[in-house]
Amino acid sequence: NAGVTQTPKFQVLKTGQSMTLQCAQDMNHEYMSWYRQDPGMGLRLIHYSVGAGITDQGEVPNGYNVSRSTTEDFPLRLLSAAPSQTSVYFCASSTRTLGQGASDGYTFGSGTRLTVV
Amino acid sequence: KNEVEQSPQNLTAQEGEFITINCSYSVGISALHWLQQHPGGGIVSLFMLSSGKKKHGRLIATINIQEKHSSLHITASHPRDSAVYICAVSPWKAAGNKLTFGGGTRVLVKP
Numbered sequence: 001n002a003g004v005t006q007t008p009k010f011q012v013l014k015t016g017q018s019m020t021l022q023c024a025q026d027m028n029h030e031y032m033s034w035y036r037q038d039p040g041m042g043l044r045l046i047h048y049s050v051g052a053g054i055t056d057q058g059e060v061p062n063g064y065n066v067s068r069s070t071t072e073d074f075p076l077r078l079l080s081a082a083p084s085q086t087s088v089y090f091c092a093s094s095t096r097t098l099g100q101g102a103s104d105g106y107t108f109g110s111g112t113r114l115t116v117v
Numbered sequence: 118k119n120e121v122e123q124s125p126q127n128l129t130a131q132e133g134e135f136i137t138i139n140c141s142y143s144v145g146i147s148a149l150h151w152l153q154q155h156p157g158g159g160i161v162s163l164f165m166l167s168s169g170k171k172k173h174g175r176l177i178a179t180i181n182i183q184e185k186h187s188s189l190h191i192t193a194s195h196p197r198d199s200a201v202y203i204c205a206v207s208p209w210k211a212a213g214n215k216l217t218f219g220g221g222t223r224v225l226v227k228p
Contacts, residue, residue, distance in 0.1 A: 031213050042220055043203070048213040056212065090160055094214045106150055106216070110159035 002026055006091050006109035013081040013116045021076040021112050023091035029107070030096040032074040036060065036087040037111075043090070049074055050096075081116045088113050120144050123204050123219035130226050136191040138222045140204030143185065150216065151178050151189050152203040160203070163189075194226045 007022045025032065033048035045058030049068040063085060065077040074093075078085060091109040121142045130136050140149070151163045164171050164178040166187065171178050175194075180187040191198050204219040211217075 033213060033215065035216075043205075043216075043218045045215055048215060050213045058215065092160075092216075096214075105148075105165040106162050106214075108152075108160040108162065 004091055004093050004107050004109040006089075006112050008112060009110065010113050011115070013078070013114065015081060015083060015116060017081050019078050019081065021078075021089055021091075021114075023074045023076065023109060024072050025074075025093040025107070026072065027093060027107065028071060029093035030071070031094045032068065033058070033092050033094075034064070034066065034074070034076045035090045035092065037090060038087050046076065046089075078114075083116045086114060086116045119220070120208075120217050121204055121206055121219040123222050125222060126220065127223045128225070130194050130224070132195060132226055132228050134194050134226075136194050136198070136224060136226075138189045138202050138204075138224070140187045140189070140219055141185060142187075142204075142206050142217075144206065144217070145209040146206045147209050147211075147214075148207045149180055149187050150205045150207070151187075152205060154201045154203065154221075156200070158200075163202075191224075194224075196226045196228050199224055199226050 004025045030051050034046040035043045037043050044060050046064050047066040049055045052068050052071050055066050068074050089112045094106045124139050149166045153161045153163050166180040175192045177190040201221045201223050203221045205216040207214050
């Protein structure tokens with residue numbers, strides 16, 4: 001099925017470990033982004049990309065790296081996990097123009113629930 | 118003041134009732150999005166609006182660009198509609214179509 005695929009769905013890390021959250025989309029969307037969702041804080045933007053080879057920081061980028069080598073993939077790397085990074089992470093993709101076409105708009109992945117102990 | 122404000126924060130309805138959730142925003146936008154999130158679940162995009170009104174099944178979304186206001190209506194509500202509904206906007210010319218989110222409305226529909 002077309003959409004945004006995130007893996008893994010659940011992960012437990014020890015403080016200081018590193019890991020990569022995978023995100024792939026098959027809709028040929030130009031824009032991709034990573035958000036984290038925390039109780040009382042809502043959804044906040046970590047990093048985003050407007051195309052292959054182009055990434056930029058969002059609201060809460062510290063402790064995370066991203067790269068966009070292909071249109072389809074946008075992995076999020078945690079360099080040295082900290083308990084403050086315990087959260088639910090969502091990857092999303094969108095068309096460049098938010099018109100009213102049937103294929104325009106945002107698509108979210110199913111989320112990765114990360115716990116850092 | 119947040120750029121996107123939703124009301125109410127919580128809503129409880131009896132099955133079959135008509136539900137309205139409101140969203141006000143303070144910036145120029147290229148689109149407004151209504152999202153749905155079931156407990157412990159992923160985020161589903163319900164509607165993307167830049168003008169007028171859209172309908173999908175029992176859900177209706179409207180937007181008034183001049184007043185910077187949108188509403189999401191659920192007709193004949195059902196317990197499976199119990200979820201958090203999130204309003205988000207794509208500010209005009211925001212790089213990467215970045216979204217600014219409201220705080221969400223938690224809806225509980227009792228049978």
